[in-house]
Amino acid sequence: MRSYISAYFTDEEDLLRAIKILMEKKILILDVLTPFPVHGIDKVLGLKESKLPTVGFIAGAIGTLFAFGFQTWAFVVDYPLFIGGKPHFSIPAFIPITFEVTVLFAAFAMVFAFLFRSKLGLGAKNKIHDERITDDRFVIIIEANENDEYFNNVKAILEQEEAHEIQLKEHK
Amino acid sequence: MDTNYILSKKTKQVFLSISVIGILLIALSFLFENPESKQVWMNVLLNNLYFLFLSLFGVLFIALHKIAHSGWHVSLKRIPEALSTFLPYSAALMFLLIFGMHDLYHWSHHDLHDPIIEGKSAYLNLPFFFIRMAVYFTGWIGLSYLLRKNSASQDLSNDYKFHKQGRILAALFMAFFAVTSSTMSWDWIMSVDPHWFSTLFGWFVFIGLFVSGVAAFILIIALLKAQGYLNFVNKEHLHDLGKYLFGFSIFWMYLWFFQYMLIWYSHIPEETIYFAQRLHGFPILFFTILILNFLFPFLALMTRNSKRNIKWLAMVAAVVLIGQWLNIYLMLSPGIMGETAKIGLIEIGSACLYLGGFLFVVLNALSKKPLLCKNDPFLEESFHYET
Numbered sequence: 001m002r003s004y005i006s007a008y009f010t011d012e013e014d015l016l017r018a019i020k021i022l023m024e025k026k027i028l029i030l031d032v033l034t035p036f037p038v039h040g041i042d043k044v045l046g047l048k049e050s051k052l053p054t055v056g057f058i059a060g061a062i063g064t065l066f067a068f069g070f071q072t073w074a075f076v077v078d079y080p081l082f083i084g085g086k087p088h089f090s091i092p093a094f095i096p097i098t099f100e101v102t103v104l105f106a107a108f109a110m111v112f113a114f115l116f117r118s119k120l121g122l123g124a125k126n127k128i129h130d131e132r133i134t135d136d137r138f139v140i141i142i143e144a145n146e147n148d149e150y151f152n153n154v155k156a157i158l159e160q161e162e163a164h165e166i167q168l169k170e171h172k
Numbered sequence: 173m174d175t176n177y178i179l180s181k182k183t184k185q186v187f188l189s190i191s192v193i194g195i196l197l198i199a200l201s202f203l204f205e206n207p208e209s210k211q212v213w214m215n216v217l218l219n220n221l222y223f224l225f226l227s228l229f230g231v232l233f234i235a236l237h238k239i240a241h242s243g244w245h246v247s248l249k250r251i252p253e254a255l256s257t258f259l260p261y262s263a264a265l266m267f268l269l270i271f272g273m274h275d276l277y278h279w280s281h282h283d284l285h286d287p288i289i290e291g292k293s294a295y296l297n298l299p300f301f302f303i304r305m306a307v308y309f310t311g312w313i314g315l316s317y318l319l320r321k322n323s324a325s326q327d328l329s330n331d332y333k334f335h336k337q338g339r340i341l342a343a344l345f346m347a348f349f350a351v352t353s354s355t356m357s358w359d360w361i362m363s364v365d366p367h368w369f370s371t372l373f374g375w376f377v378f379i380g381l382f383v384s385g386v387a388a389f390i391l392i393i394a395l396l397k398a399q400g401y402l403n404f405v406n407k408e409h410l411h412d413l414g415k416y417l418f419g420f421s422i423f424w425m426y427l428w429f430f431q432y433m434l435i436w437y438s439h440i441p442e443e444t445i446y447f448a449q450r451l452h453g454f455p456i457l458f459f460t461i462l463i464l465n466f467l468f469p470f471l472a473l474m475t476r477n478s479k480r481n482i483k484w485l486a487m488v489a490a491v492v493l494i495g496q497w498l499n500i501y502l503m504l505s506p507g508i509m510g511e512t513a514k515i516g517l518i519e520i521g522s523a524c525l526y527l528g529g530f531l532f533v534v535l536n537a538l539s540k541k542p543l544l545c546k547n548d549p550f551l552e553e554s555f556h557y558e559t
Contacts, residue, residue, distance in 0.1 A: 039558050049476070057474070084439065092433045 002143075003170045004030060005154055006129065007163040009138040012038045018140060018161035019044050027154055033129055033139040055113045056106040063105025067098040137164070144168060177401055179539040184532065191528030197521025207518050213272035214508045215518055216265070219526040221360060222384070222500055224262040226530070229385020230255030231316040231345060234323075238342035243553035244412055247404050249545060251392050253323060254538035255385070256316040258530055263309040273298065276508055279366040289366050296363055304359060308352050315345040327546045335549055353378045361500075364507035368446045370435070376427045377503075383424050383465070384496035386416045387489035392534070394486035401543060404555060407480040411559045414479025417469060417489060425466035449506045454513075457502055464495030497523065 009015040015038065022029055023046065032045065075081070076088045086093065115121035133139050140158075144151050151168070158166055201207055230252035237245045273280040279289050279296045289296070319341050326334040354374030362373050370376075390413050396402045435443045451458050472488045473479055505513040545551065 053475075084437070092429075092436050095429060095433065 003168055005142045005144045005151065005158075006167050006169055007140045007142070007158045008130075008132070008165040008167075009140070009162070010136070010164045011162075012138060014162045015138040015140070016040065016044055018158060018163065021157055021161060022140070022142070022154075025157065027157075028143055030141045030143055032141070033133045035134055035136060035138070038138070052110055052114060056110045059109030060102045060106035063102040064098055066105070067101035068094055071097060175401065175543055176541070177396065177535070177539045177543055179535050183399075183535070187528045187532045187535075189528075190531070191525050194521045194524030194526075194528060197517045197524065199521075201517035201521060205516050205518065207516070208509075209272075210275045210509050211513075211516075211518060213269075213275040214505055214513075215522040216268060216272065217276055217360065218497075218500055218504055218519075219522055220262060220265045220269075221504075222497055222523075223258060223526055223530045224266065225381040226385055226388045227255050227258035227262055227534075228312065228349075229381055229388070230257075231259070231312065231319065232349060232382070233385065233389070234319055235315075235342035235345040235349070238339050239346060241550075243550035244409060244557040245554070246548045246550045247544060247554040248393070248409060249323065249548075250538060250541060250543055251389060251396075253320050253541075254534045255388065255392075256320065257537035258533050259309070259313045259316055261529075261533060263313060266305060266309070267302075270302070273301075277363055277366070279363060292366065296366060301359060304355065308356055311345075311348045311352065315341060315348065319345070323545060324541065326548060327542075330547050332549070334547075353381070361503050364504055365446055367442055370431055370443070370446075372427060372431045372434075376424075376431055379420060379424045379427055380496055380499055383417065383420045384493055386413060386420065387492040387496070389413060390417065390489040391486055391493070392538075394482050394489075396543075397482060404544060408557050408559050409554075410482055410485060411476070411479045414473055414485050415559075417485070417492065418473040418479065421466055421469040421473075421492065425462070425470075428462070428466075446507075449510075450502055453506055453511055454502060457498060457515075461495055461499050461502060464491055465499060468492075468495075 007018070009018065012034070015032070015034070019029065019032065019041070023044065029045065032041065034041070071094045072089060075094075080088045082088075083093075112121075128134065129139060129141070130137065142154055144154070155166055233245070233252040234249055234256075237249075269276065277296075278284075279292070280298055280301075284290070319338065322334055322338045322341060326338070357374045357377035361377060362369065390410075393402060393405060393410070393413070397405065432447060435447060469488050469492055472484070478484050478488075501515070501519070
């Protein structure tokens with residue numbers, strides 16, 4: 001049976017300070033849940049930069065090539081028509097569609113990559129840790145397996161950093 | 173905190189030597205290239221516009237961020253303020269056009285017997301042209317002076333009323349500039365080809381103004397930082413300026429392309445002549461401008477770290493500044509000089525001459541006041557800013 005500590009905060013400044021102290025004492029933080037994006041929290045937690053932009057760039061580049069290639073094939077090879085006396089292969093006319101498809105590919109790829117990586121998406125189980133974190137509470141979740149001394153130590157730190165409420169919970 | 177920028181003798185000498193090199197190049201050009209008077213006036217107009225745009229950007233930047241209640245720019249605002257001090261010089265230089273109108277603007281000649289130009293004569297006539305010019309400069313110089321004065325009095329007093337007054341001035345400038353940025357681009361640039369028109373032209377010129385202004389801003393910050401000033405400007409501020417440069421380069425390309433595509437698509441001879449002249453007469457320059465102003469900054473500033481590295485950012489800004497200069501060159505030169513247009517010694521020389529003078533005026537103005545303003549309600553936010 002695994003258990004964990006969840007500490008509730010009412011203020012983001014307190015939360016950031018508590019995270020800083022916990023990181024300094026090398027206490028493993030499993031997760032931090034906040035009702036809105038908190039500035040600087042990535043840096044304090046030492047999170048790596050997201051790879052999502054790279055996904056966006058690669059998918060966008062594929063979109064560019066796909067849209068441009070497809071239009072070239074359609075208008076030049078497969079079904080050449082004369083439109084307004086323009087040449088079959090006329091780049092300016094292809095640009096708007098290429099641009100839109102690039103944006104479409106990049107956006108969809110990033111959304112799906114995000115859903116995949118964070119295990120969300122269709123059929124994902126709804127796991128709300130506590131309803132208050134969707135409203136006005138900030139939560140730090142810390143593994144509490146080891147022993148009572150460890151637990152008391154963590155609890156003491158959290159209390160000192162003005163944690164509003166500290167609970168010991170068990171994984172279901 | 174109360175440090176002033178000190179314009180050292182050495183820096184002054186560098187600016188002076190840039191101008192002297194410019195004068196030498198111009199002299200050489202007169203000796204060997206025999207530029208016609210059209211080319212000389214084209215250079216006056218080109219550099220007037222280019223440096224006017226940089227200094228207008230200074231006022232625009234302050235006004236834009238003031239009315240948007242922005243916090244991050246406050247610790248930087250002395251630099252755009254200094255940029256805007258070039259406006260009176262710009263005005264004086266621009267009124268030199270009185271002597272060069274006939275060389276620059278075909279419509280300024282009498283008895284052309286040209287029904288299209290006669291149809292536009294209610295707007296394009298000499299007295300009205302200079303009245304408009306006087307109105308523009310009165311508005312711009314007046315409001316930029318008041319904005320600077322407001323910021324100076326805010327330094328001395330903790331009164332909140334200066335913040336409110338500044339916002340009113342900023343709003344007035346934005347409303348005035350919204351109209352005049354379009355009309356100035358018709359007057360000075362579009363009327364070079366009096367038969368041609370494009371409804372998108374005002375935006376296109378305006379966005380070029382913004383991009384080149386941001387690039388100049390970044391370069392001045394890089395220069396000051398290299399000399400050991402501006403400790404309070406951190407990577408977050410650079411990141412935002414980098415985003416401006418990146419985003420507006422894309423927007424510049426967007427407007428460029430949609431102006432081009434609609435004209436290409438509808439294929440009306442009066443409209444296509446503008447691009448035909450530029451694309452067939454100057455193919456290398458035509459595509460170089462697109463690479464320098466869009467493709468290069470787009471690829472070079474795509475990642476987060478590239479926007480936060482001041483050396484890299486300054487390098488991209490320098491490339492964009494050159495690109496924007498070439499862009500104005502290509503808007504003016506083929507219209508004024510036709511096929512004989514080429515970039516010779518006189519172009520480089522006069523750009524150097526203006527550059528040295530511009531840098532001297534701006535950095536001299538910057539050294540007159542402390543680099544960090546005081547009492548702005550958003551100042552503290554600017555220090556703790558995070559993108």
